[in-house]
Amino acid sequence: MGFVDYEVKGMVGEITINRPQALNALNSAVLDDLNAVLDGVDQEAVRVLIITGAGEKSFVAGADIGEMSTLSKEEGSAFGKKGNDLFRKIETFPLPVIAAVNGFALGGGNELAMSCDFRICSDNAVFGQPETGLGITPGFGGTQRLARLVGPGYAKQLIYSARNIKADEALRIGLVNQVVPQAELLATAEKIANGIAGNAPIAVRACKKAVNEGLELGMDDAAALEEGLFGSCFESEDQREGMANFLRKKDDPKKVKHVAFQNK
Numbered sequence: 001m002g003f004v005d006y007e008v009k010g011m012v013g014e015i016t017i018n019r020p021q022a023l024n025a026l027n028s029a030v031l032d033d034l035n036a037v038l039d040g041v042d043q044e045a046v047r048v049l050i051i052t053g054a055g056e057k058s059f060v061a062g063a064d065i066g067e068m069s070t071l072s073k074e075e076g077s078a079f080g081k082k083g084n085d086l087f088r089k090i091e092t093f094p095l096p097v098i099a100a101v102n103g104f105a106l107g108g109g110n111e112l113a114m115s116c117d118f119r120i121c122s123d124n125a126v127f128g129q130p131e132t133g134l135g136i137t138p139g140f141g142g143t144q145r146l147a148r149l150v151g152p153g154y155a156k157q158l159i160y161s162a163r164n165i166k167a168d169e170a171l172r173i174g175l176v177n178q179v180v181p182q183a184e185l186l187a188t189a190e191k192i193a194n195g196i197a198g199n200a201p202i203a204v205r206a207c208k209k210a211v212n213e214g215l216e217l218g219m220d221d222a223a224a225l226e227e228g229l230f231g232s233c234f235e236s237e238d239q240r241e242g243m244a245n246f247l248r249k250k251d252d253p254k255k256v257k258h259v260a261f262q263n264k
């Protein structure tokens with residue numbers, strides 16, 4: 001639809017920001033389209049999402065500078081909220097979301113990637129928060145998520161200096177998990193996604209919740225959160241079958257089989 005394509009391949013949903021004439025920059029229409037695609041994801045059939053950008057040059061080159069250039073203070077705040085609400089929706093989306101960063105991930109592009117559960121990138125990827133060079137702050141979560149991901153010292157240096165970094169530096173500071181040749185990016189993301197999709201969905205989704213929400217809590221409360229989510233997996237068909245499979249295999253190694261988890 002519009003500026004965002006969506007394709008389901010087996011249990012993996014692939015979302016592509018598709019506005020290559022502007023290096024996939026995020027204007028209001030792109031944000032609306034992405035929101036609508038997320039609302040349409042069949043969360044029973046699809047187990048993992050991948051977000052990438054169209055073309056070989058850019059993941060997302062930021063929020064649309066032309067659209068932002070004439071905003072008033074109130075309109076600026078409203079645009080920030082629109083992006084923040086959407087990226088928070090991705091961050092808290094029940095399914096794991098992988099960013100496959102295929103080029104420039106600047107400003108709102110880096111912020112979109114950081115709202116995903118983790119990032120892999122192509123070797124031509126460039127990351128940065130150029131906003132202070134444009135007279136604004138990052139506004140779609142960059143000041144918050146970058147500091148949480150790479151630590152406040154590195155985040156502040158990158159944001160204050162508006163310096164872009166290449167894939168190898170992004171890997172070194174923990175902004176991305178893996179760097180691969182451009183031609184292998186999507187296949188690598190799909191392989192990772194399919195690996196996750198083969199595990200018990202109830203458990204994977206509970207793990208996302210546990211990590212995300214636990215990071216906001218003190219350790220005692222975080223441990224209690226984990227206990228509740230751990231307990232919630234029991235009595236599910238997938239827990240029973242997953243464990244029974246292991247026990248069968250112990251009795252007789254020939255009984256080892258792949259468990260086709262049913263999300264029940």
Ligand code: CO8
Nearest residue numbers: 022023025061062063064065076080106107108130139140
């Ligand atoms: N917005 C709008 N158009 C863009 C953007 C963008 N962010 N990035 C690229 N484009 C457009 C260019 O204007 C150009 O269009 P045209 O062909 O019509 O002139 C086309 O994409 C191709 O771009 P270039 O010719 O510039 O391509 P280059 O290869 O020469 O350069 C760069 C690529 C280095 C990525 C360069 O395009 C660039 O620096 N882009 C801007 C990057 C940037 O500063 N991004 C951050 C924007 S600010 C932001 O994201 C804030 C988020 C929070 C907002 C909160 C609001 C309150």
